[in-house]
Amino acid sequence: MSRDCCSWDGVVCDDITGHVIELDLSCSGLVGTIDSNSSLFQLSHLQRLDLSSNNFSNSHISPEFSKFSSLTHLDLSRSGFSGQIPYEVSHLSKLHSLRLSYNFLRLGPQNFEMLLQNLTQLRELDLTDINISSTIPLNFSSHLTTLRLRYTGLYGIIPESIFHLPNLETLHLGYNSELNGYFPKTKWNSSASLILLDLGSCNLRGPIPESLSNLTRIEYLDLQYNSLIGTIPPGMLSLPSLNTIDLRFNHLSGPLEDFKSNSLIWIYLEGNQLQGHLPHSIQNLVNLSGLILSFNNFSGRVDVSLFSNFKQLWHLSLSYNNISLTNDNKVNVTLPESLYVLELAACEVKELEFLRSANRLEDLDLSNNKIQGRIPDWAWSNWMSSLKTLNISQNMLTSVDSIPLQSLYTIDLRSNLLHGSLPIPPNSTNYFFISHNNLTGEIPSSICNLASLIMLDLATNNLRGEIPKCLGNITALQVLDMRHNNLSGNIPTTFSNGSSLSSLNLHGNKLEGKIPQSLTNCKQLEVLDLGDNHLNDTFPVWLGTLPKLKVLSLRFNKLHGPIRTSRVENMFPELRIIDLSYNAFSGNLPSSLFLHLKAMRTIHPSMEAYGVDQYYQDSIAVVSKGYEREVVRILFLYTTIDLSNNKFEGHIPTIIGDLIALRVLNISHNGLEGPIPSSLGSLSLVESLDLSSNHLVGKIPAQFASLTSLEVFNLSYNHLEGCIPQGKQFQTFGNNSYEGNGGLRGFPVTKSCGDDHASGKTYAVSGQLDDEETNSEFQSDLWKAALMGYGSGLCIGISIVYFMMSSGKPIWFARIIVELEHKIMMRRRKKQRRQRNCRRNNHY
Incomplete structure (x- = not known):
C-alpha cells in the first residue's frame, strides 16, 4: 500500500512495515452502509479501529470484522448499527477494548457467554443500550477494568463475584429494572480498586452494606431509584475520594452524619425519609457544586448565610422538607455567583431580599411559601437576561403588572391572590400558568404573539369576554385550560391542520353555539x-x-x-x-x-x-x-x-x-x-x-x-x-339502593323471599303469587273500584275496597298499593325534574 495515506488525519501506519495499524474515523460524518466487500476489510493489520459517532443507516455489523485478527481496540458506538451482533466478533481474541454502545443491536444470552469466553484479554467492555436480555454471566475477563452494561435488559440476581474482579475500576449496571433481590452483601476492603459504581434503578432492596465505606478509592457512587432502606452507613459521606453520591428516591432514613472530607462536589439525597437538622459540617464542603436534599424530613431553621460559603455552588435544592429558611442576622447575604438552579419550595420563605446578589439564576422555584404583595422591581431587573424558569405559585402575591424577562421559558403563578388584568409574558414563553387567582377583564389578543406557547393555563379566574380566535392558530399549543371562568361567545373555530393540541378544557364557562368541527384537525387531542x-x-x-x-x-x-x-x-x-x-x-x-x-x-x-x-x-x-x-x-x-x-x-x-x-x-x-x-x-x-x-x-x-x-x-x-341476589357485596347495600321498587323482596328490604318471615308477617301465599291471570283480573277490578270511588264519593269507594279486601285477596291489594305509591313518587320526581330544568333554562 502507498505510504501517502499514512499522512492522512486519523491514519497511523507502522514505521517499519508501512501497514495501516490505526484508523480513527470517529465523528467524520460518514453515512451509508459497510458491506462485506468494503475495502475497509483489506486493512488486515489493523490494531485500532474507531468508527464511532457516524451514521451507518441501520446496517448490520459485518462478520468480516473478524478478519482483523490483530485488533486490540474496536469502537463502533453511536453509529446507527442494528441487528444481531455477529458471533464472529468473539473471534477477535486480542481485543482489549470493545465498544458497541448506543446502537440498535441485539446480543442473545448464548452469544454473550461466547463473547466473554473467547475475549479473555478484555480490559474494557461497553455494551450500553444493547438488548442482551440475560442474567449476568460469571466468566468476565480477570483483566477487566471497565464494564458498562446499562440499559441492557439484564435480569436476575447480581452475582457477588462481579464485585471481586481484581482490576475492576468502573462498573455500570444501572437502569436494568429486571434485576432484583437484596443489595449484595459484598465485603469490600480498603484494597478494592473500584472508582465508579453505578447500580441505579436496579430494583435493589435491603440496607446498604456498611463495607461500602471501605471503598477508599471510589469517586462516584450511584444507587438512585432503588428500594434501599435503613441509614446511610457511617463514614460513607466522608470517603476521602468521593466526589459524587447519588442516593435519590430510596427509602433511607435517619439523620445525616458529619462530613469529615471536603471532596464531595455533588450530593443527591432527594426523595428519601432522612431527618434531623442539616449538620453544621456541611459548610466545610467548600468545593460543593450541587446539594439536592428535597423531599425528605429534614427540620429546623437554616440561615441563608450558610450558602455564602459555597463559592462554586451551582444547584441548591431544599424543597419540601420541614425546614424554615431564615435570615436571623439581617445581614446582606451574598449568594454564590455560580448559582444557576435554586429550589426552595415550602421552605417558609417570606421575602426575596436574600436573592439580590443571585443575578445569574436560570431556574428558581419559590412555590408554596409565604411571599406577599408584589415581586420587587430589582428582582425583575436582576433576572431579566438569565431567568428561564420561575415558579412562584402557591404564595400570596397580589399583583403582577408585567413580566419583563427576555429569555423566559416557564412561568408559574398559580394559586396566588393576583387581581387585575391578565399579564402577558414575553414571546419566548413556552409554559404559562396563572390559574386559581382573581384575574378579571378580557383575554387580550396579544397573547397570540406567544407563537412558541406549549401550555396555557388560565383556569379558575374571573376572566370574561370571548376566547381569542387566534389561539387556534398556535400549532405548538398542547394544553389550553380556561375552565371555571366567565368566558362567553363561541368556541374558536380556527383550530388548524398540524395542531399539537392534546388537552382542551373549557369547563364551567358561558360558552354558546356549536362545537366547532375544526377540532377534527387536532389529531393529538x-x-x-x-x-x-x-x-x-x-x-x-x-x-x-x-x-x-x-x-x-x-x-x-x-x-x-x-x-x-x-x-x-x-x-x-x-x-x-x-x-x-x-x-x-x-x-x-x-x-x-x-x-x-x-x-x-x-x-x-x-x-x-x-x-x-x-x-x-x-x-x-x-x-x-x-x-x-x-x-x-x-x-x-x-x-x-x-x-x-x-x-x-x-x-x-x-x-x-x-x-x-x-x-x-x-x-x-x-x-x-x-x-x-x-x-x-x-x-x-x-x-x-x-x-x-x-x-x-x-x-x-x-x-x-x-x-x-x-x-x-x-x-x-x-x-x-x-x-x-345474595352475595358478599350485596350485604353492603342499604335499602336506599332499592327503594321505589315495590315488588323486590329479600335483604335489605322488609319483604322476604321464599318461606322467610319479616316483621312477624307472612307475605307469600302458595299458589296465589304466581297466578298472573288472577293478578291481572284483580288489578283491573281494583282500578274499577278506585274509579267508582272517585265518581261516587269517598265512602262508596272505601266500601268497595273493603269488599274486595274481604274477598280473600288482601296480599294483592297490598302490592297494588305499593305500586300506586311508586307511581305517585315517580310523578313527583318528574315534576321536580321539570322544575329543575325550568330553573336551569332560565339561568341560561
Missing part, C-alpha cells in the same frame, strides 16, 4: 372537556375520528337529539371517559357507540397515567359513587360512561356488558324500560352502577352477585320485582 356551558348542538359524532381521544365531557349543556354514530369502523378507538349527563339527548341508547368503544373492552394491567407532564396534569369533573369529584392525573383505569339525566328511551343494550374495563356506569334518570340485561354481570371491575329512576322491569340479574368490586349500587325508582 386526548382530553376534551366542554362541560357546564350553554352549548346548543347535536352529538358531535365527527369527534370519533380523533385517533387519540380518551376523555370526552359534554355534561350540563343544551345538547339534544338522538346519538347517531358513523358507519366508519374505527370510531372513538381510545375513548375511556364519556360524560354526556344533564343534556336533552333522546331516542334509544346508542348501541352503535358502545360497539365502537374498543379501549373499554380491554382491561389495562398497569396504572399508567396520561396527560401527565412535569408542569401540568389533566383533570376532569366526574360523578363517581354518588359524588362529583375532580379527577387529577386521569388514569387508564378510570373508565367511565355517564349518560344520566337525559331523555333516553328503549331497552339497555346488552352490548354494554362487553365493556369489561368499565369502572363507572351511570344511566340513571332517563326513560329506559324493559329488563336489566344479565350481560352487565360481566362488568367485573365496575365500582359504581346507577340505573335508578327509569322504568326498568323484571328481576335483578343473578349474575350481579359476582360483581365483587361494586361499591355503589342504585336501582331505586324502577318497577323491579323478585328476589334481590
